[in-house]
Amino acid sequence: MSQPEQQSFDQVNPESFRRLWLVLILGSLTAFGPLSMDMYLPALPVVTIELHTSASLAQLSITACLLGLAVGQLLFGPLSDIQGRRRPLLTTLVVYAVASVLCAFSPTIWLFIAMRFIQGFAGAAGIVIARASAKDMYEGKELTKFIALLALVNGAAPILAPIFGGIILKWIAWPAIFIILGIIGVAMFLAVQFTLPETLPVEKRQQGDLLATVKTFADLLKDRVFMGIALSQALISMGMFAYISGSPFVLQNVYGVSAQTFSIIFAINGVGIIIAAQLTGRLAFRMQEKQLLLTGILIAVTGGTLFLTVVMLELPLWLLLIALFLVVSSVGMVSTTSFSMGMERQGKHAGSASAFLGILPFGGGALVSPLVGLGGDYTAIPMAITIFCCVILGLLVFLGMVKDTNPAADMSNVIN
Numbered sequence: 517m518s519q520p521e522q523q524s525f526d527q528v529n530p531e532s533f534r535r536l537w538l539v540l541i542l543g544s545l546t547a548f549g550p551l552s553m554d555m556y557l558p559a560l561p562v563v564t565i566e567l568h569t570s571a572s573l574a575q576l577s578i579t580a581c582l583l584g585l586a587v588g589q590l591l592f593g594p595l596s597d598i599q600g601r602r603r604p605l606l607t608t609l610v611v612y613a614v615a616s617v618l619c620a621f622s623p624t625i626w627l628f629i630a631m632r633f634i635q636g637f638a639g640a641a642g643i644v645i646a647r648a649s650a651k652d653m654y655e656g657k658e659l660t661k662f663i664a665l666l667a668l669v670n671g672a673a674p675i676l677a678p679i680f681g682g683i684i685l686k687w688i689a690w691p692a693i694f695i696i697l698g699i700i701g702v703a704m705f706l707a708v709q710f711t712l713p714e715t716l717p718v719e720k721r722q723q724g725d726l727l728a729t730v731k732t733f734a735d736l737l738k739d740r741v742f743m744g745i746a747l748s749q750a751l752i753s754m755g756m757f758a759y760i761s762g763s764p765f766v767l768q769n770v771y772g773v774s775a776q777t778f779s780i781i782f783a784i785n786g787v788g789i790i791i792a793a794q795l796t797g798r799l800a801f802r803m804q805e806k807q808l809l810l811t812g813i814l815i816a817v818t819g820g821t822l823f824l825t826v827v828m829l830e831l832p833l834w835l836l837l838i839a840l841f842l843v844v845s846s847v848g849m850v851s852t853t854s855f856s857m858g859m860e861r862q863g864k865h866a867g868s869a870s871a872f873l874g875i876l877p878f879g880g881g882a883l884v885s886p887l888v889g890l891g892g893d894y895t896a897i898p899m900a901i902t903i904f905c906c907v908i909l910g911l912l913v914f915l916g917m918v919k920d921t922n923p924a925a926d927m928s929n930v931i932n
Contacts, residue, residue, distance in 0.1 A: 539662075541707055551700065552585075554673060560765070561769075578761050585643070585878040588641060592604050593645075597722040609702075612635060647663070650662050651869075668793065679779045679783050682775050732868045746858060746873050747917070762889065762902075792846065792847070792848030816846035819841070823904070827900040855870070884902050
């Protein structure tokens with residue numbers, strides 16, 4: 517190798533390695549949401565039996581985790597703008613590990629639900645701080661591309677988690693799932709402690725205390741385009757959360773698939789999220805992000821409409837699986853573009869903006885999760901109606917608040 521080539525290699529390789537490691541660490545942190553929910557989804561019917569409870573109460577444990585994920589982002593996003601990214605993250609990783617282990621040893625459904633809330637609350641810090649850290653380091657289309665790379669790691673969670681959950685159910689017992697989640701929390705603590713640098717310098721941190729963040733959230737609420745992006749993304753994600761809550765019962769009870777087959781179906785849909793996110797990252801330099809966001813929403817609407825049609829007309833399972841694939845995979849495109857667009861508009865408050873963008877999907881997911889079980893354990897109609905309403909509302913919000921905005925006004929808002 518010639519000397520110029522050697523110099524070029526030495527210059528590029530460390531930065532490439534650093535970027536890869538950041539993707540792995542931050543992507544794993546954003547995966548706490550799907551990890552906390554998806555790994556134990558195949559066990560929901562078993563949990564219902566062993567904790568002597570009903571399906572609706574078992575699904576309430578999903579709602580509790582989603583509420584924790586929403587409330588935690590509300591706190592830890594702004595807190596990381598004030599204290600920096602590392603300190604809140606390290607503390608919450610310890611809490612996450614402890615709460616996960618306590619879930620495994622919960623003797624009653626109510627204690628289990630309480631621990632699930634704390635688990636979600638602590639896990640929320642990893643999600644919101646990872647995305648805020650990405651904004652600290654990148655902006656514009658490079659930020660979109662980096663978030664797409666995070667989705668590559670994050671997307672592995674809904675693929676692998678239910679498969680591991682199904683294997684554990686086959687050979688061990690459902691509490692082992694939460695022991696493993698606790699171990700993951702400890703592993704991430706060590707990785708952050710020893711390898712993840714602080715991405716928000718002291719001079720760039722927000723002044724004041726958490727009460728001052730109320731004004732920041734008020735400013736976000738006044739930004740019509742930001743709110744349109746956040747709401748449309750949230751509604752599409754709510755359709756996915758309705759799928760997460762209802763699919764274990766719909767696919768296993770209504771369509772008769774096994775826990776292992778359900779895990780495979782769930783994993784395939786996770787692959788859809790990865791494909792959509794990576795496609796978005798590649799198209800970001802060729803298409804406007806607003807067009808990509810609309811494309812993702814239309815894919816979700818197509819899937820939601822097909823799913824409702826299949827359920828109402830009692831069409832074959834394979835058509836239902838196609839519909840669910842479209843609904844779930846659309847989230848990869850919608851989330852990637854919405855987070856990039858939203859945080860680009862609110863760059864000075866990346867933690868708060870990231871928190872707001874995360875609060876709405878998880879909070880909305882907590883609202884829709886109980887709805888899918890209203891008809892009992894052996895019907896798919898509530899799930900189909902819920903998903904359809906979410907994706908249609910997502911399209912209407914986008915058309916009314918985002919699509920026809922003035923680009924010059926948008927740029928003025930970002931600068932100010």
